């Protein structure tokens with residue numbers, strides 16, 4: 001295979017699964033000689049360094065739509081996506097030492113791209129001048145979000161504080177800040193703009209800014225430091241909310257940034273039930289809610305899985321936020337994770353992901369049972385499909401989801417203007433489902449993140465079938481059993497604090513309807529693992545035999 005195609009395939013794999021560059025070659029099924037392998041690796045790493053600039057160029061010169069025949073929207077099986085192929089070829093044309101595409105002049109992708117080379121080079125020079133770089137290769141560094149100039153610090157305005165947004169603008173004016181009407185990257189030290197997806201509440205500043213230190217706006221809870229992606233679940237949850245609708249639950253609340261945002265979107269009125277299981281984190285939650293002036297939150301140190309969905313106190317709950325513990329793989333420092341060799345790690349990593357996925361599914365299935373719920377947002381700060389699309393797909397296929405009429409909200413209700421959507425091939429090839437969910441990656445200037453939203457029309461009008469009734473009555477027994485089960489899990493929470501805690505996951509022999517779904521999923525995953533291990537062993541054996549020859 002042409003080495004551009006191999007590199008593009010590996011890029012596709014990385015975009016979908018993350019992991020190390022080295023691992024991506026093998027995982028994408030790319031066979032190469034050692035020399036070739038090194039060349040492909042170098043091309044992938046270099047392309048990733050320049051990817052934001054290359055994407056910027058492709059907005060100005062949209063090669064894929066200009067050359068649809070060469071670069072189709074859907075690539076054939078075993079071929080790389082057109083975007084990745086364009087990226088690796090463009091890299092060589094614009095940034096490699098020879099500044100040329102190393103392929104036959106008759107190769108159609110080369111011919112198509114060369115048609116635009118004059119324009120591409122001119123636009124690149126414009127970007128270079130605008131960013132004040134003396135050499136084109138310096139653009140690689142400035143495109144990295146690890147450089148403060150391109151990093152954005154997000155500030156959420158908190159209306160619960162009683163302070164006005166106009167007051168915040170005034171304060172910023174006093175401090176010498178200039179509000180821009182449009183996003184700009186990199187931002188100047190004294191510039192800011194309103195985020196285009198959460199425009200009325202999220203302010204974007206230069207990465208090195210820290211004007212809030214010792215400022216009353218921060219100490220009085222008028223602003224909250226919160227990553228953009230972490231604001232999305234609350235925004236999606238409260239879509240089309242009107243105060244008279246009912247109450248809300250935040251099932252996994254600490255440290256509480258999403259809770260306080262939901263509270264603000266409820267105008268600090270009505271009731272928001274917040275669960276937090278860990279005693280220490282519960283303390284943090286209550287401190288945080290106090291600082292954020294939340295008056296409508298009823299916080300309890302309790303396990304959400306032990307709550308009774310039929311309990312009278314939750315009768316009015318129509319919306320549930322579910323942001324459970326996850327691997328935290330979305331919280332990454334750009335390219336660092338790509339360079340590590342993770343072969344040794346992969347087995348325990350898979351196991352850990354499986355445990356997390358089972359727990360996450362269990363949480364969703366429990367939330368789906370709440371009698372009046374009609375909107376449930378499930379989010380993670382993970383970039384692994386195992387914790388994201390696959391968990392959502394399993395939940396949709398569950399008995400409780402089917403019987404209670406749950407489906408996935410359409411894109412129009414889930415921040416439709418956000419471009420990066422779900423991975424279709426991780427959702428049974430269903431484009432509509434994939435469009436309904438949101439993914440964020442560090443190159444979007446956010447943490448890696450995932451947001452999905454389950455909806456149903458009229459929970460009150462649904463008649464509860466006999467098997468579901470039985471499931472409901474067994475819930476309390478399940479809850480009692482769970483209290484005695486010890487389950488290990490590592491957790492990294494959404495705002496960059498690492499927390500390792502022991503927790504109950506599952507214990508053999510306690511089979512409920514929920515556990516059955518989880519078990520099915522887990523055994524399929526274990527089977528896959530077994531096959532992978534056997535293949536690895538075979539490979540090692542073959543290698544050893546070769547050496548002995």
Ligand SMILES: C[S@@+](CC[C@H](N)C(=O)[O-])C[C@H]1O[C@@H](n2cnc3c(N)ncnc32)[C@H](O)[C@@H]1O
Nearest residue numbers: 252254255256257258276277278303304323325
């Ligand atoms: C990812 S963090 C939530 C972050 C939070 N939503 C925020 O934005 O600030 C997950 C939290 O859920 C809590 N948790 C995990 N399982 C739980 C359960 N079964 N019931 C209640 N809380 C749980 C963990 O202790 C942890 O504090």
